[in-house]
Amino acid sequence: MRIVTYLISLIVCLVAVQANAKRPYPVRPITNTVVWSAGGGTDSINRMLMAEMAKELDVRVNVVNKTGGVAGSIGMNSILRKRPDGYNLVGISSSNLVAAVNGGWQQRFDVWSPFIVGSSPDVVSVPFDSPYQTLDELIKAAKSKDIKAAAGGMGGIHHIYLLELEKATGVKFKYIPYPGSAPAQTATITKEVDFVITSMAEQAPLLRGKRLRALAMLHPQSYTLDSVGEIPTAFAAYPSLSARLPLSQAIGFAINSKAPADVKNTLTKAFDKAMHSAKVQEWAKQNHYELSGLSGEKAEQEFARLESIFTWTLDDLGANKISPAKFGIAKP
Amino acid sequence: MIEQFSQFFSILIELVSTPSNLIVLFVASFLGIIFGAMPGLTATLGVALLTALTYGLGADTALLALLGLYVGAIYGGSYPAILINIPGTPAAAATAMDGYPLTQKGLAGKALGLTTTASFIGTIIGLLFLVTLSPLIASLALQFTSWEFFLLALLGIVLSGSLTSPDLVIKGWITGLLGLFLATVGRDALQFFPRYTFEQPQLDGGLEIVPVLIGAFGIPQVIRALTTKNQTTPPAFVGNIMPEFKAIKRNIKHIFRSATIGVGVGAVPGVGEDIAGWVSYSTAKKTSTKAQQAEFGKGSEIAIVSSETANNACVGGALIPLLTLGIPGSPPAAMLLGALLLHGITPGPSIEIDHPNFLLEVTAIMVLASFAMWANGLLMAKQVLKVLQLPTALFIPVVAVLCILGAYALNLNMFSLYLMVPIGIIAFVLGEMKFPISPMVIGLVLGGMADESLRRALLLSEGSFLPIFERPVAVILVIVMTLFILAQFKWFKVLLARLTRLRVRTNSE
Structure with missing residues (x-):
C-alpha cells in the first residue's frame, strides 16, 4: 500500500516538473489579493476581470481579500514580501497611495507595476427635494451661510474633488467626514448634510430612484444617465477645475515591479484581451465606469502623478503622519 | 395584492422545480450552519467566500446559495453558544446566556429544537415585513442620523451591561465601558488620528472583533474546563429535538414580539444581528412576570426563544434598506450587496424599474432558505448533540485549536493570535471575579459606531447637544x-x- 502511495506521489512530482519545464508562465493558479473588503468597487472589478483573464492565461486566478492596516497596507506588505514570480497579484486602487504617508508602510508606490482598469466620474448631488437646483445656486448659498458637504473619507479621492471644487469656486464648505461613500450618500438622503460628492458608479441607483438629485459632473464631459437625463459638467462654468481634475480612481491590480519581463508581457497580453472582452465592456457600461486599460510605463506614470497629488493634498490638510518629501515624492 | 401572491407562488414553484437549485440551496444552508457554528467563521466571511464561487452561476442560483448561507450562518451561531458557551458569531452572544445553563441541566436537545423552530418562525415573520411594509420601514430607517446612531449604540451597551451581571449591574457596565475603550484603539474613523496604537501599524486598523470574540468567550471556557478536575459531563441528549407544539404555542407571543424587534433593528443601516438579540432579550425580561424573570440567566426558555428569533428576523430586516435604498442593513448584507453588483443587479430605489419582481424573488428565495435551515437544523442538531458525549479531555483541546484557527483564518494575520490570547486571559480573570464578558464584546462591536457618530454629530452641531431634543x-x-x-x-x-x-x-x- 505504502509503495503505491510513493509511486503515485513520484509520478505526480514528475508530471509537475515536466509541466514546469514545458510550459512558460503561468503553470499554476495565480492568487490576486484584493486589499479592500469583499463587495466593494475594487473587489468586484478584480473578480470580474480575473475571471476574464483566467480564460486567457489558462490557469485559475483565485481572488482573496486581505484588508486592514492603513489604506490597505497589511495586504500590500504581505504580497510585496512574496517572491516576485508573477503568481501573486494585488488588487488596488488609487486610495492605496496614501499608505506610506500615513505610516502604513515604508514604500513608494513604484514597487508596483500597476494595471489600471478604470474609474467612475465624480458627481455633485443634493437630496432630491433640496432647494438648490443648480451648482451655481449651491455655490452662491455657500457665500452667505454654512453649507455642509459629505465626500467619503478624509483625504480620499472624493474629498480631494471637494477641495478642488472649493479652490475653483472660491467658497468654503463645511466638510463632514464619513468613513466611506455609502454612509456619506445615506447621510445626504437623511439631510444630515447639504450635498455629496461621490462617483457615478456609487450614486447611480440613488439618482435614478429619486433619492438624490445630480447638480453637476466634476468631469470634463456631461453625463447622460437613463431615466435621469443629461447631467451638465461643472468645467464649463468653472474652467479652473481642469487644472488637476479629473483624477482617476485607478481601480485595478498590480504586480511586484521586480517580476521578470516575460511574466509582465504575458499578464499585459491577457489584461488587454480581457479589457476588450464583451463582458468587461458591458459591465463597465452598466456600472458607470470609464475603462482605462493602461499598463506598463504609462500606468506607472499615472500612479506617480496621482501619488504626488494625493499625498501632498493630505499634507495640506495635516492629515498625514509622515511628510511626502521624506519619501522623495515631488510636489504636484 | 392577489396578483402579487400568485406571482410569488409562481416564482417559488419555478425555483423549487429545478433540482439543481434545491441541491445548491441545501448545501449552502448546511455550509452556513457550519460557518456559524465554527468560532471565528462569521456569516460575513461565509457570504464573502461564497460570492467568489457563485460568480459563474446564474443570478437566481447565486442568490439562492448566498441567502441560504446567510440565514444558516446566523442560526448556526447558536450551536456552540448553547452547547459550549462560546457564541459562534457575535449575534449568538445573548443566546449563550440561557442556552448554556439549559445544556448544563441536560436539556440541550430541547434548547436546540426550540431555537431551530424559533429561528425559522423569526425569519418568516421578518419576510412578511419585508414584503408588506418595506417602503414604510425604509423611510423610518432614514430617520437615523448621527445622533440616533450614537444613542442606539449606547443603548445596546447599556442593555447588554445590565442584563448579564450575576450580582451587580454596575459590573456589566464596567465591562461595557472596557469594551468601549477597546473600540477607541486604532486610527479614528474621521480624522485618522492614531489612538493607543503605540506606533504599531498592526493596531492602526483597530482591534478586530472576531479574535476578541473568540478570545473573550473561547479561551476562558478552555481554561475553565482544563482546570476543573472530576469533569461531570452534562447528561447529554435528553429532551426531544422535535419541538413540542405546546412549547411553541406557549412562546408564540415572545416569538412575535422578538421578530418585530429583529426586523426593526435589522432595518437600521449598519446595525445588525449582534444587537438585535440583546434588545429582544432585554424586552423579554422586562415584559415577563417576576417568576419568569428569576429564570433569566439560568436557562430560560423565553430568553433563548427571544434572542434567536430576533437575530434571524434581523436578516429580513437587513434586506429592507438593502433592496429599497441600496444601503446594507448589516455587515453580511453589505457583502450581499457586493455579490448582487457582481451579477449585474444594483439594489436600490431603482430596482423595481430595472428588475421587476426582484423583491418577490428575494422573498421566495428567503422562504426556501429558511425551510432549508429548519430542515438542516433539525437533522443536524441530533448529530451535533453527540459532541457533548465526548470526554472533555478530548473535546476541549479540539475547541482550543478551532479557536486559534478561527482567529487566524479571518485575515491570515498572526497578530490576531497575539491579540486573542491576552484578551482571553483577561476575560478569564474578569469572569472569575464575576464580571460578565458579553458587554465587553458588545462595547467593542458598537463602540466604533458610538464614537464616530457622536463626534460627527457634534461636528455638525458645532459642539451642541441640543439637537438631540429636536x-x-x-x-x-x-x-x-x-x-x-x-x-x-x-x-x-x-x-x-x-x-x-x-x-x-x-x-x-
Missing part, C-alpha cells in the same frame, strides 16, 4: 435609556411604586 427618534431613545438606567436603582423602584400607589389612591377617591 429629533423625535433620538428623544425616544434617550427616554428609554434613562428609564432603563434608573430602573436599576432601588430608590427609583420605590419611588415608582409609591407613585403608582398614589395614583391608585387618587383614582379611587
